[in-house]
Amino acid sequence: MKPFEYIGTDSVEAACAALDARAGTARILAGGTDLLLELHRSGTPSPGTIVDIGRIASLRGISLREGEVRIGSLTTHTELARSAVLRSQAGFLAIAAGAIGSPQIRNRGTIGGNIMNAATCADTVPPLVALGARLTLRSVQGDRVVDIGGFFEKPYKALARENEVLTVINFPPVATNSRTAFVKLGRRNALSIARLSVAALVARDARGVITDARIVPGAALPVWMRIPEAEAMLIGEKPTASLFVAAGRKVSEAMVGITGRRWSTEYKEPVLAVLVRRALEICCSNGGM
Amino acid sequence: MKSMTLHTTVNGRACEVEIFPNQTLLNVLRDTFGLTGTKCGCEIGECGACTVLLDGIAINSCLVLAPQVEGRQITTVEGLAEGETLTQLQEAFLDLDAVHCGFCTPGMLMSAKDLLDHTPSPTPEEIRSAISGNLCRCTGYLQIIEAIENAAKRIQQGRETTPH
Numbered sequence: 221m222k223p224f225e226y227i228g229t230d231s232v233e234a235a236c237a238a239l240d241a242r243a244g245t246a247r248i249l250a251g252g253t254d255l256l257l258e259l260h261r262s263g264t265p266s267p268g269t270i271v272d273i274g275r276i277a278s279l280r281g282i283s284l285r286e287g288e289v290r291i292g293s294l295t296t297h298t299e300l301a302r303s304a305v306l307r308s309q310a311g312f313l314a315i316a317a318g319a320i321g322s323p324q325i326r327n328r329g330t331i332g333g334n335i336m337n338a339a340t341c342a343d344t345v346p347p348l349v350a351l352g353a354r355l356t357l358r359s360v361q362g363d364r365v366v367d368i369g370g371f372f373e374k375p376y377k378a379l380a381r382e383n384e385v386l387t388v389i390n391f392p393p394v395a396t397n398s399r400t401a402f403v404k405l406g407r408r409n410a411l412s413i414a415r416l417s418v419a420a421l422v423a424r425d426a427r428g429v430i431t432d433a434r435i436v437p438g439a440a441l442p443v444w445m446r447i448p449e450a451e452a453m454l455i456g457e458k459p460t461a462s463l464f465v466a467a468g469r470k471v472s473e474a475m476v477g478i479t480g481r482r483w484s485t486e487y488k489e490p491v492l493a494v495l496v497r498r499a500l501e502i503c504c505s506n507g508g509m
Numbered sequence: 510m511k512s513m514t515l516h517t518t519v520n521g522r523a524c525e526v527e528i529f530p531n532q533t534l535l536n537v538l539r540d541t542f543g544l545t546g547t548k549c550g551c552e553i554g555e556c557g558a559c560t561v562l563l564d565g566i567a568i569n570s571c572l573v574l575a576p577q578v579e580g581r582q583i584t585t586v587e588g589l590a591e592g593e594t595l596t597q598l599q600e601a602f603l604d605l606d607a608v609h610c611g612f613c614t615p616g617m618l619m620s621a622k623d624l625l626d627h628t629p630s631p632t633p634e635e636i637r638s639a640i641s642g643n644l645c646r647c648t649g650y651l652q653i654i655e656a657i658e659n660a661a662k663r664i665q666q667g668r669e670t671t672p673h
Contacts, residue, residue, distance in 0.1 A: 223510035226530030226576050249574065253554060256533070256572045260552055270530070274577055298566075322642020323620065324569045325554055411555055411642060 222266035243382040253329040293332025309393035311509020312400035313347040346419035346438040351391040357384040372443040398423040399508025420499035459504040468493035520588030535570035546586040557643030560616035567623035586615035597663040607656035609647035
C-alpha cells in the first residue's frame with residue numbers, strides 16, 4: 221500500500237474542512253471494505269490524503285420520524301439487515317443489505333460507502349432507487365439534497381463533489397398495502413458479487429388489483445433506473461403468472477435497448493426476466509416484506 | 510509519511526505502539542505485536558483467515574487500517590484461552606477434529622466466538638451463516654459446524670452447573 225496522509229475526524233464539520241482544503245487529492249474512508257481493496261491492489265497510486273469519517277457517531281443509525289425513514293450514511297449492512305424499522309418499512313433494503321459479502325464485510329461496510337462507490341453490483345442501491353431515496357451531501361457550503369435517481373453518471377461514478385460527504389439517506393416508508401422483494405443471483409451464496417439482481421415493490425388494493433409497481437434491476441445497466449414500461453403493464457391488473465412473465469420479458473427488452481447486445485446478453489436476457497418474475501411473485505405471496 | 514501513535518486494547522491489555530497509517534490492522538497484529546495466530550490469507554476480505562473481534566464483532570483485519578482502531582478493543586485468537594486453559598469453543602474444535610491443516614482455524618474460532626457471544630443457542634443455519642466468510646480449503650466444514658454446535662451446548666451446560 222502506497223504511503224498517504226491520514227486524517228481521523230470525529231465530526232462532519234472537521235471532515236468537510238479537511239476535504240475542502242484538499243479537494244481532488246483526498247479520499248473518504250468509511251468502513252473501508254471497498255477502499256482497502258483498491259489500496260491493496262498493486263499499482264494503485266497513493267490516494268494523497270485519506271479522510272477517515274468512520275468514527276463520526278452522528279452518522280450512524282436508522283430512525284422513523286415524521287413519516288420518513290432516515291438512515292445515517294455510516295450505518296453498517298449488519299445494522300440495516302437487522303433493523304426492525306427497515307424490516308417493517310422497507311423490507312427489500314434489509315434483505316439486500318443482508319445479501320452483501322460475508323458477516324465480516326457486513327459488520328464493516330456501510331450504506332454510504334455502497335452508494336458512493338457506485339459499483340453496478342451495489343446491492344443496497346436498487347431498493348433505494350425503487351424507494352425514491354434522497355441523499356443529503358454536506359460540504360463547507362452547507363447541505364445539498366439530491367434524488368438518488370439522478371445521482372450516478374456511470375459505473376463507479378457518483379455525482380458528488382470532491383468536498384462533499386454523504387450524511388443521510390431518507391425516503392418515505394412503503395405504503396401498508398405494498399410488499400417488496402430483492403432477489404440476487406451470484407456465483408455462490410456467501411461473498412458473492414451480484415451478477416444480476418432485482419428490487420421490486422408491488423402495492424395492491426383490497427380487491428387484489430395492482431395499484432403501484434416499481435422494478436429496478438441491479439448489475440444490468442450502467443446506472444440504476446426503474447423500468448416504467450414494465451411497471452405500467454402491471455398497474456390495474458391482478459397478479460397472474462403470465463403477467464409476471466411478460467413483465468420480466470419487458471425488463472429484459474429494456475435492458476437490451478439500453479446496453480445493446482453484448483457478450484453476456486445471451487445469458488442476462490432470459491435470466492433477468494426470470495429474476496423479475498420471481499421478485500414479483502415474492503411481492504404477491506406471503507414471502508414479500 | 511509520518512508515523513503515529515496508536516492507542517488500542519489488544520486481548521485485554523492497553524497498548525501504545527508506533528504505526529504508519531498505511532499499515533493494516535492485520536500487519537500491526539502480526540508484525541508489531543507478534544500475534545501471528547491471526548493469518549494473512551487473501552488480503553481481499555474473502556478468506557476470513559484474518560478475522561479478529563473489533564469491540565466484540567468479527568471483522569477482516571486485512572480490510573481495516575491500523576489508525577481506524579484507535580481507542581478500540583481487539584481480540585485475537587491468542588486472547589481466547591486463559592494461560593494453558595482453552596475455552597470450551599477451542600476444546601470442541603479439538604475433540605471433534607475440526608482442525609485439519611489449521612490455517613483457517615483462528616478465523617473460524619473468532620467468527621464462532623462472535624456468533625456464540627451474541628447467539629448462545631444457534632441453529633445449524635445460523636452457524637453456517639456465521640462462518641460463511643471463512644474459507645476452509647481442507648473442506649472440513651462439517652466438523653467445524655459440529656464443533657460450534659457442540660461448543661454451544663458445552664457453554665450452556667457450563668452456565669447451568671456454575672453456581673451463581
